[in-house]
Amino acid sequence: MTNNINTATSTSIKNRCMRLRSVPNGKIVKSDLELTEEPIPSIAADDENSGYHVIVKNTMASIDPTHRIWMNAKKDQYMDGVALGDIMRAITVGIITESRNIDWPVGTKVVGFGGICDYYVGIPEVTIVEKCACNTNNEISPTLELSYGGFVIGLTAWHGVNKILQPGSSGGGGDSNNEVVVISGGAGAVGSIAGQLSKTKGVTVIGIAGGKEKCLFMTETLGYDYAIDYKSDEYTISDKLKEYAPDGITGYFDNVGGTVTEAVLANARNYMKMAICGSISEYDDEWQGIKNFNMILMRRISIQGFVCTDHLDELSDARKDLYQLKKEGRLIFREDIREGIENYTEVVNLLFTGGNKGKLLLKINEQ
Amino acid sequence: MTNNINTATSTSIKNRCMRLRSVPNGKIVKSDLELTEEPIPSIAADDENSGYHVIVKNTMASIDPTHRIWMNAKKDQYMDGVALGDIMRAITVGIITESRNIDWPVGTKVVGFGGICDYYVGIPEVTIVEKCACNTNNEISPTLELSYGGFVIGLTAWHGVNKILQPGSSGGGGDSNNEVVVISGGAGAVGSIAGQLSKTKGVTVIGIAGGKEKCLFMTETLGYDYAIDYKSDEYTISDKLKEYAPDGITGYFDNVGGTVTEAVLANARNYMKMAICGSISEYDDEWQGIKNFNMILMRRISIQGFVCTDHLDELSDARKDLYQLKKEGRLIFREDIREGIENYTEVVNLLFTGGNKGKLLLKINEQ
Numbered sequence: 001m002t003n004n005i006n007t008a009t010s011t012s013i014k015n016r017c018m019r020l021r022s023v024p025n026g027k028i029v030k031s032d033l034e035l036t037e038e039p040i041p042s043i044a045a046d047d048e049n050s051g052y053h054v055i056v057k058n059t060m061a062s063i064d065p066t067h068r069i070w071m072n073a074k075k076d077q078y079m080d081g082v083a084l085g086d087i088m089r090a091i092t093v094g095i096i097t098e099s100r101n102i103d104w105p106v107g108t109k110v111v112g113f114g115g116i117c118d119y120y121v122g123i124p125e126v127t128i129v130e131k132c133a134c135n136t137n138n139e140i141s142p143t144l145e146l147s148y149g150g151f152v153i154g155l156t157a158w159h160g161v162n163k164i165l166q167p168g169s170s171g172g173g174g175d176s177n178n179e180v181v182v183i184s185g186g187a188g189a190v191g192s193i194a195g196q197l198s199k200t201k202g203v204t205v206i207g208i209a210g211g212k213e214k215c216l217f218m219t220e221t222l223g224y225d226y227a228i229d230y231k232s233d234e235y236t237i238s239d240k241l242k243e244y245a246p247d248g249i250t251g252y253f254d255n256v257g258g259t260v261t262e263a264v265l266a267n268a269r270n271y272m273k274m275a276i277c278g279s280i281s282e283y284d285d286e287w288q289g290i291k292n293f294n295m296i297l298m299r300r301i302s303i304q305g306f307v308c309t310d311h312l313d314e315l316s317d318a319r320k321d322l323y324q325l326k327k328e329g330r331l332i333f334r335e336d337i338r339e340g341i342e343n344y345t346e347v348v349n350l351l352f353t354g355g356n357k358g359k360l361l362l363k364i365n366e367q
Numbered sequence: 368m369t370n371n372i373n374t375a376t377s378t379s380i381k382n383r384c385m386r387l388r389s390v391p392n393g394k395i396v397k398s399d400l401e402l403t404e405e406p407i408p409s410i411a412a413d414d415e416n417s418g419y420h421v422i423v424k425n426t427m428a429s430i431d432p433t434h435r436i437w438m439n440a441k442k443d444q445y446m447d448g449v450a451l452g453d454i455m456r457a458i459t460v461g462i463i464t465e466s467r468n469i470d471w472p473v474g475t476k477v478v479g480f481g482g483i484c485d486y487y488v489g490i491p492e493v494t495i496v497e498k499c500a501c502n503t504n505n506e507i508s509p510t511l512e513l514s515y516g517g518f519v520i521g522l523t524a525w526h527g528v529n530k531i532l533q534p535g536s537s538g539g540g541g542d543s544n545n546e547v548v549v550i551s552g553g554a555g556a557v558g559s560i561a562g563q564l565s566k567t568k569g570v571t572v573i574g575i576a577g578g579k580e581k582c583l584f585m586t587e588t589l590g591y592d593y594a595i596d597y598k599s600d601e602y603t604i605s606d607k608l609k610e611y612a613p614d615g616i617t618g619y620f621d622n623v624g625g626t627v628t629e630a631v632l633a634n635a636r637n638y639m640k641m642a643i644c645g646s647i648s649e650y651d652d653e654w655q656g657i658k659n660f661n662m663i664l665m666r667r668i669s670i671q672g673f674v675c676t677d678h679l680d681e682l683s684d685a686r687k688d689l690y691q692l693k694k695e696g697r698l699i700f701r702e703d704i705r706e707g708i709e710n711y712t713e714v715v716n717l718l719f720t721g722g723n724k725g726k727l728l729l730k731i732n733e734q
Contacts, residue, residue, distance in 0.1 A: 076633070076662065076665050076666075077665050078637075078664070078665045078666070078667070257660060257661060261660075266443070270445075276663055276664045277664070278664065279660070279661040279664050282660070282661040287658050287659055287660075287661065288658070289656055289657050289658035289659060289660045289661075290656050290657055290660040291654050291655070291656035292654055292656060293624060293628075293646070293649070293654075293656045293657040293660070294624060294646040294649040294654065294656075295443065296643055296670060296672040297445070297643045297644070297645065297646050297672040297673075297674070298443055298444050298445045298672070299443075299445070299672065300445070300671075300672045300673055300674055300677060301670075301671075301672050302669070302670065302671045302672070303663060303668075303669065303670040303671075304667075304668075304669045304670075305663040305664040305665070305666065305667045305668050305669070306664075306667055307664070307667055310667060
């Protein structure tokens with residue numbers, strides 16, 4: 001993806017672009033990125049793509065833990081990282097401002113890999129993933145596709161729970177008695193949906209998150225049975241898991257990895273199923289890994305790592321389920337909207353300090 | 368399991384028993400075990416079990432890496448460990464020397480959890496698993512059920528390859544092009560069968576083992592495509608894997624864990640399947656674990672830990688396949704028979720230094 005198209009008509013410098021300048025060393029710092037002002041891209045009539053590509057103005061960006069992974073192109077990852085000098089990748093909602101494409105007219109709100117910038121050249125069905133549902137229904141939030149209705153958040157939670165863990169049916173390798181599902185990052189955007197989906201299957205749900213407020217949110221608002229504060233000095237995660245799941249854990253939805261995952265492995269019931277969609281504790285360059293890896297053998301655990309983009313064919317099924325639950329008031333979802341493209345670094349770091357409360361979004365421009 | 372039954376008739380002291388005295392601290396040392404002389408167990412006519420239990424004289428014991436796990440009853444494991452003071456657990460072949468059970472007469476050769484001792488009280492279909500095939504066919508080796516025909520060795524390899532990795536069909540998550548299966552412990556008892564079974568499916572097989580001799584054995588005798596010596600100073604495992612599997616590994620049969628597994632994870636193709644039946648590098652009390660655990664997410668890897676005793680219903684299918692391959696000369700299997708119950712400690716340690724050449728067995732008594 002390149003946002004460097006310059007045409008004869010694009011001379012006005014109004015496109016703010018957050019470009020990656022260096023690979024972060026641990027925490028992301030301001031100097032790892034640079035906010036530049038560049039010409040707004042345009043598509044001239046004589047451009048070979050003039051009837052296909054469109055120009056999109058970003059309104060809202062989804063800020064996700066994977067941004068930290070993307071910032072290190074040299075590291076093994078599930079898709080190409082962002083090269084030094086390129087605009088920081090992000091999934092965004094935006095509005096088409098220039099188009100000769102009759103299927104994608106000016107004014108259409110779209111979801112795509114827009115990046116942290118004001119304007120980008122969108123390629124329908126390539127970098128533009130889909131049209132927003134709010135185009136045809138004013139009652140639908142313009143951020144729906146970045147939150148529980150999106151492939152990054154909603155589909156990830158839905159696939160992990162319904163296709164991998166399958167609580168309440170074959171969850172726990174055929175041992176469906178007193179199933180206990182644990183969600184790490186249980187108050188987060190993906191985790192909070194995964195926990196609530198598991199709850200609808202009638203199993204016990206334990207959420208793990210950092211801080212008293214998030215723990216209260218999990219038990220009082222999301223309806224989890226138990227909450228464990230991984231930052232607490234009063235107990236260990238493993239002791240609490242032993243207390244809440246004395247017969248062992250049957251399903252584990254993992255967003256974080258590291259010591260939290262070690263504690264879950266130490267308390268696994270035989271044949272525990274584990275879905276890994278994130279590993280936020282391991283996104284720095286120093287990897288800690290898992291010390292008790294051999295519990296996978298001892299407890300005959302099955303593990304599936306997965307990435308939402310592999311399962312886009314399930315998106316409509318996932319949405320159907322999630323919209324229905326939301327309509328019935330059985331799905332609570334919070335958004336945490338921050339403002340200003342210039343604040344990108346501070347905002348993305350909230351994910352790693354646990355400072356956000358709900359799905360983190362960055363408002364770049366007005367609707 | 369107890370071997371402590373004393374009856375009025377068992378006064379002769381001729382039963383040598385290797386009893387666990389302390390949990391090994393790292394390497395197993397002589398003083399962790401004690402060879403005692405005890406009364407030979409017997410079953411008196413008025414014993415309530417006299418028509419059911421039998422007395423078995425052990426002839427050969429299977430020496431397996433799991434012995435080290437069993438020696439630490441306090442550690443999480445897949446079955447109860449051996450308590451301090453108890454006879455060391457081992458699967459053995461033995462011959463029934465006393466019986467009032469018409470289905471299990473004196474002279475029958477049996478496979479069971481006999482332990483490292485001369486005689487034990489066997490409970491048919493509980494501690495005695497089955498009758499040896501050599502009872503009815505003189506051409507069959509009396510050690511068959513401890514080697515490629517047994518549930519610990521043959522079934523483990525067969526289940527891991529045929530039920531989990533499934534090379535040549537859905538192996539590699541649907542990506543069946545140029546499949547590459549890696550076997551750690553590839554010259555060992557289980558690994559050598561797993562590698563040969565994978566070879567029959569037409570995929571590329573890379574074996575990892577320690578030392579030049581084992582590497583030659585894998586390529587020249589077992590028919591592997593490539594061998595990697597994990598003890599070599601001339602290259603790293605990861606560099607060699609990159610060279611032999613430039614498009615990534617699609618299936619991994621893991622016997623060892625630790626740094627070998629890290630190297631395989633670093634070279635996984637998307638959707639790699641991984642079967643874990645052993646973790647021999649982690650059987651000491653200090654666990655090293657896996658640093659690049661997050662490759663499971665990045666490469667969308669699926670992992671299944673498994674233990675042979677969960678899959679005894681597949682034993683006859685596994686044997687059918689393995690016997691046929693052996694008959695056709697397509698399955699090579701080596702045994703390494705050591706002698707003398709008093710040498711148990713030195714013999715079991717061969718597994719951890721890589722000193723054995725083939726399935727390790729300990730002869731306790733003559734047939």
